[in-house]
Amino acid sequence: MVTPSTVPADVVELEVGAIAAGGGCVARAPDGRVVFVRHCLPGERVRALITSEATSYLRADAIEVLEASPDRVEPGCSHAGPGRCGGCDFQHVALPAQRRLKEDLVAEQLSRLAGLDLRVAVEEVPGAPDGLGWRTRVTFAVDHHGRIGLRRHRSHDIEPIEHCPIATDRVNDASLGAHLWRGARQLEVVASPDGGKPVVLVETGKDRLDGLPGLDVGIVWKGRTLRAPDHVQFEVDTVRFGVGAGVFWQVHPSAAPVLTAAVLSGLEARTGDRVADLYAGAGLFTVALARVVGPTGTVVAVERSGPAVADLRRNATGLGQVEIVRADVTPAVVGRRLGRPDLIVLDPARAGAGRDVMAALVGLDPPPRRIAYVSCEPAPFARDLAVALGAGWTLGSLRAFDLFPMTEHVELVGILEPPSA
């Protein structure tokens, strides 16, 4: 217990305010500076250790709770806490309160960046009622002894972890910690809930790996399959998708069906429609939309990654209505390669589509009937939405899904409608 007379200079007492992007809350230091504090909740009074200092703000970890929020719970992970694993932001927060905090974060970005006064409910998804056991893909760091772990918050230090409570049993049962991965820097393990062996993608700066583990997993290194399999199979609405090591796939087991349903119901595609699927990955939305528009329709799928395009091609086998464009999504590609789409879905990486691509999409003539924007990051989503609103488009609907329990992250599906609609 820290008593005031023994409080070190870098420990301050704080009244904790609202949640902020980045997983911490905002407080004021005694000298008036803004402090972003982790491991606390709005309304709490805490003692916090200053962990870093910038010109205009401080970062801190709450190390003692003086007045606790009713939303505080015992973390479900023994690695969570100040100075420990940086993977989860909300292990100490009850799940309904986690969702309210995410609602606050989304509302703040919509207001700040898109000028919209809108609060959407963050919907619980099936599959992880306690917020644990949902990650089908985990990236482990490897220390110089070859032991796996997860990085501490904003640090290169590694918290040794062999069992991650938010990962699925199939990921944890791969027992990657039973091997010393000497020479590796990072491992990404992906295990499908639909069966098959987990696949491990090994990243290393070295020319060779120091020994293959005696584990029942596929291993891919520097683009080479050292041990099969090098793909995992996911099933969505009776369709099987093969996804290679390193190719994007939604991480929560419910994400693929939930997002597919949200996109399909939001777009209301019809038989014969021409649809563009931008940032298509291994083809999750491409295949679903191709089935709806049928052989008389078309789905133009645009994706930059070669391995993703190879998977997409295989996953769309037999669907002659799918046209695949391997390219970066740019204003020029939007203008020349999509061919007057009736509908568009875009699901860009964390940074969003960007203003130029967004301006090109909402500037299409004739405009598509609807655009579905899928995003895992509220700030770039709100920035891109502002471009659409500025061009006279409206946000027809917005849904938010709790696809990343225990973290500050949230998935959004916005349906945009053109000026004439």
Ligand SMILES: C[S@@+](CC[C@H](N)C(=O)[O-])C[C@H]1O[C@@H](n2cnc3c(N)ncnc32)[C@H](O)[C@@H]1O
């Ligand atoms: C969030 S994933 C979405 C994939 C797919 N919609 C899904 O749900 O499985 C984003 C995809 O966009 C691709 N990508 C990232 N930046 C891109 C760009 N500028 N142009 C084209 N594709 C890009 C990535 O390779 C990745 O496959």
